[in-house]
Amino acid sequence: MSRLRAALTPYALIFPGGLWLAIFFVVPMIVMLSLSLQSGSVEDGYAFTFNWHSYADGLANYHDQIIRSLLYGLASTALQIAIGFPVAYWIAFKGGSRKSVYLFLLLLPFLVSFVLRTISWQFLLSDNGILLGPLKDIGLLPDGFRVLATPFAVIAGLAYNFLPFMVLPMYVALERIDPRVLEAAQDLYASRFQTFLRVVLPLSLPGVFAGVLMTFVPATSDYVNASVLGGTNTTMIGNVIQNQYLVTQDYPTASALSFTLMALLLVGIFVYARALGTEDVLEVAAR
Amino acid sequence: MTEIQAGPGAAVTAAPVSGAVPAIELDNVVKEYVSHGEVVRAVKGVSLAITEGEFFSLLGPSGCGKTTSMRMIAGFEDPTQGIVRLHGEDVTNVPPNKRDINMVFQSYALFPHMNVWDNVAFGLKRKKVADAEIKRRVGEILEVVDLVGREKRRPKEMSGGQQQRVALARALVNRPRALLLDEPLGALDLKLRQAMQIELKRIQREVGITFVYVTHDQSEALTMSDRIAVMNDGLVEQLAEPREIYERPAGKFVAGFIGTSNLLSGTVQQVVGDTAVLALGANDRILVPAGGELAAGATVDLTVRPEKIKIAKDRPEGDLSVVRGTVSEVVYLGTSNSYVVALGDGAEITVFEQNAHDSTITAERGDTVWLSWQSWHSYALR
Numbered sequence: 051m052s053r054l055r056a057a058l059t060p061y062a063l064i065f066p067g068g069l070w071l072a073i074f075f076v077v078p079m080i081v082m083l084s085l086s087l088q089s090g091s092v093e094d095g096y097a098f099t100f101n102w103h104s105y106a107d108g109l110a111n112y113h114d115q116i117i118r119s120l121l122y123g124l125a126s127t128a129l130q131i132a133i134g135f136p137v138a139y140w141i142a143f144k145g146g147s148r149k150s151v152y153l154f155l156l157l158l159p160f161l162v163s164f165v166l167r168t169i170s171w172q173f174l175l176s177d178n179g180i181l182l183g184p185l186k187d188i189g190l191l192p193d194g195f196r197v198l199a200t201p202f203a204v205i206a207g208l209a210y211n212f213l214p215f216m217v218l219p220m221y222v223a224l225e226r227i228d229p230r231v232l233e234a235a236q237d238l239y240a241s242r243f244q245t246f247l248r249v250v251l252p253l254s255l256p257g258v259f260a261g262v263l264m265t266f267v268p269a270t271s272d273y274v275n276a277s278v279l280g281g282t283n284t285t286m287i288g289n290v291i292q293n294q295y296l297v298t299q300d301y302p303t304a305s306a307l308s309f310t311l312m313a314l315l316l317v318g319i320f321v322y323a324r325a326l327g328t329e330d331v332l333e334v335a336a337r
Numbered sequence: 338m339t340e341i342q343a344g345p346g347a348a349v350t351a352a353p354v355s356g357a358v359p360a361i362e363l364d365n366v367v368k369e370y371v372s373h374g375e376v377v378r379a380v381k382g383v384s385l386a387i388t389e390g391e392f393f394s395l396l397g398p399s400g401c402g403k404t405t406s407m408r409m410i411a412g413f414e415d416p417t418q419g420i421v422r423l424h425g426e427d428v429t430n431v432p433p434n435k436r437d438i439n440m441v442f443q444s445y446a447l448f449p450h451m452n453v454w455d456n457v458a459f460g461l462k463r464k465k466v467a468d469a470e471i472k473r474r475v476g477e478i479l480e481v482v483d484l485v486g487r488e489k490r491r492p493k494e495m496s497g498g499q500q501q502r503v504a505l506a507r508a509l510v511n512r513p514r515a516l517l518l519d520e521p522l523g524a525l526d527l528k529l530r531q532a533m534q535i536e537l538k539r540i541q542r543e544v545g546i547t548f549v550y551v552t553h554d555q556s557e558a559l560t561m562s563d564r565i566a567v568m569n570d571g572l573v574e575q576l577a578e579p580r581e582i583y584e585r586p587a588g589k590f591v592a593g594f595i596g597t598s599n600l601l602s603g604t605v606q607q608v609v610g611d612t613a614v615l616a617l618g619a620n621d622r623i624l625v626p627a628g629g630e631l632a633a634g635a636t637v638d639l640t641v642r643p644e645k646i647k648i649a650k651d652r653p654e655g656d657l658s659v660v661r662g663t664v665s666e667v668v669y670l671g672t673s674n675s676y677v678v679a680l681g682d683g684a685e686i687t688v689f690e691q692n693a694h695d696s697t698i699t700a701e702r703g704d705t706v707w708l709s710w711q712s713w714h715s716y717a718l719r
């Protein structure tokens with residue numbers, strides 16, 4: 051009896067979450083998959099016809115946006131590592147008793163809605179706004195200079211919006227490093243830089259790995275930053291999908307593009323995990 | 338300042354090696370921490386000189402400043418006051434990676450992302466020792482600590498004792514001029530602990546370098562050390578050889594901390610020859626060597642080790658210290674029996690009796706017994 055119960059307990063624990071995922075994730079996925087293979091029009095309705103042309107057409111028409119999305123996603127992720135790692139490092143090693151305060155401060159902007167935050171950036175970066183206006187007035191920047199509607203604005207916006215998801219896992223990994231291990235490195239003739247390179251960095255890699263997973267995917271499929279901060283030349287695949295669904299109402303194309311993006315991200319993550327997520331990296335670091 | 342040579346072979350400081358220069362020297366070292374706005378004096382003025390090749394122990398209760406002293410030797414803490422010298426050279430402001438000594442940490446502090454081989458080779462690689470030389474020396478030291486065949490294991494895949502040996506190898510492979518060990522056996526169970534004590538001692542003899550050993554286990558310190566500094570509350574209470582510390586503790590603290598000892602006190606009644614006589618009651622008396630210092634009327638604190646005391650049912654004859662009391666506790670310890678005897682004035686004396694002949698015990702709980710010991714086993718504390 052109790053053995054049976056012990057055998058059933060894991061299933062009982064997974065049941066609520068599993069049910070939730072089944073209803074709100076698996077079912078919509080199947081619906082979308084079927085949508086992506088339908089044909090027709092909004093007026094006449096869509097019917098399932100195994101019409102895989104939506105995929106071919108989507109790729110043919112929007113490969114620029116797909117590639118741009120992947121590039122923006124990569125660039126913003128790299129920017130986040132560059133900005134976030136020192137922050138995570140500083141909080142973990144120099145934060146002292148105020149670590150939780152600093153973490154809270156880091157999260158504070160994110161209590162404001164995603165869209166609102168991005169709109170406030172639009173306001174900040176506008177051509178004659180509070181940032182660029184004065185600089186143009188005193189002649190530091192030429193009159194035609196702009197940030198808004200450039201790739202830089204979109205990438206910076208993406209980096210800003212997902213930064214906490216990068217910093218938090220890196221912080222957790224760094225925080226877990228035993229300070230005595232760092233002292234041991236120093237004791238064994240490593241300089242501060244070597245201690246960082248040989249010990250801190252490899253031990254923080256799992257955090258960087260998790261951070262990249264948590265930011266690259268949402269950044270690549272984001273559409274808010276490109277539509278608020280970007281222009282016609284910075285359209286990302288998320289914008290296309292959103293447009294197809296809500297404006298053109300070409301559901302098959304939108305669904306097909308969604309699945310294409312998902313497949314690309316899955317392959318990307320898999321390759322990345324194989325390359326980085328294994329212990330091989332740590333082996334290299336030990337040299 | 339002299340530079341530390343980097344390169345194959347044992348790196349040595351340019352300081353002259355001579356028997357007169359201590360390997361490690363603390364000169365009136367003070368360490369203060371500020372925590373929560375309060376000044377904590379962890380080390381309150383410690384001076385000691387550790388000889389080349391010596392097995393030197395820092396012994397004391399928790400929080401007495403052992404780790405802090407050791408961290409100042411290693412260079413992880415800057416002394417608030419005082420000077421640290423290694424082989425005669427002032428290293429007070431030299432960072433740890435430039436000091437030719439290595440430390441074995443209380444928790445081992447192995448690199449979790451490296452296997453045994455890479456952990457052990459770490460120091461040699463930082464010193465840019467040639468690959469072939471690294472290979473040879475790491476292989477050699479792994480043999481010494483009996484870890485051949487485990488090179489590819491990660492620290493977490495090994496037992497506490499094995500990790501401890503990796504930590505030891507990782508430090509020893511650099512052939513430092515001194516090795517600092519902070520309670521390296523603290524996490525091990527008794528059996529392994531004893532095995533490792535013998536092992537450590539063997540390795541120390543084999544490599545012949547100075548060992549500074551921190552422990553709060555007095556039996557460990559007594560069995561392993563050439564000399565011991567007994568610390569209490571940030572100060573060195575006594576610095577001497579184990580036998581000296583055991584037989585002639587420098588004060589109440591050392592007497593109480595090292596082994597089991599019976600603390601007694603009384604007033605000198607008369608001095609006969611070189612022996613002071615303390616009277617406790619009609620039949621009781623304690624004899625103490627007067628040493629030219631004790632005179633009638635003086636108050637004396639003294640200690641007697643439990644194994645020096647004889648327990649008997651009848652009053653023994655002769656020029657002995659003799660006291661009478663009631664057995665309040667009998668504990669069978671295997672190789673010995675331990676008795677706690679309550680004296681008339683409320684003091685308690687612990688007595689060990691060897692189980693040499695048979696396992697019958699001399700007295701039962703509640704029996705009235707006589708305790709006796711030679712006058713020279715009374716040790717007056719100053």
Ligand SMILES: Nc1ncnc2c1ncn2[C@@H]1O[C@H](COP(=O)(O)OP(=O)(O)OP(=O)(O)O)[C@@H](O)[C@H]1O
Pocket residue numbers: 370371372377378379397398399400401402403404405406553
């Ligand atoms: N970083 C620090 N900040 C404030 N106080 C400290 C610090 N490090 C140590 N102390 C204090 O200094 C005193 C000595 O500490 P230390 O670690 O040297 O003791 P120890 O003899 O090694 O003890 P144990 O046997 O428990 O390891 C303690 O009272 C401790 O609380």
Ligand SMILES: [Mg+2]
Pocket residue numbers: 403404405519
């Ligand atoms: Mg300690």
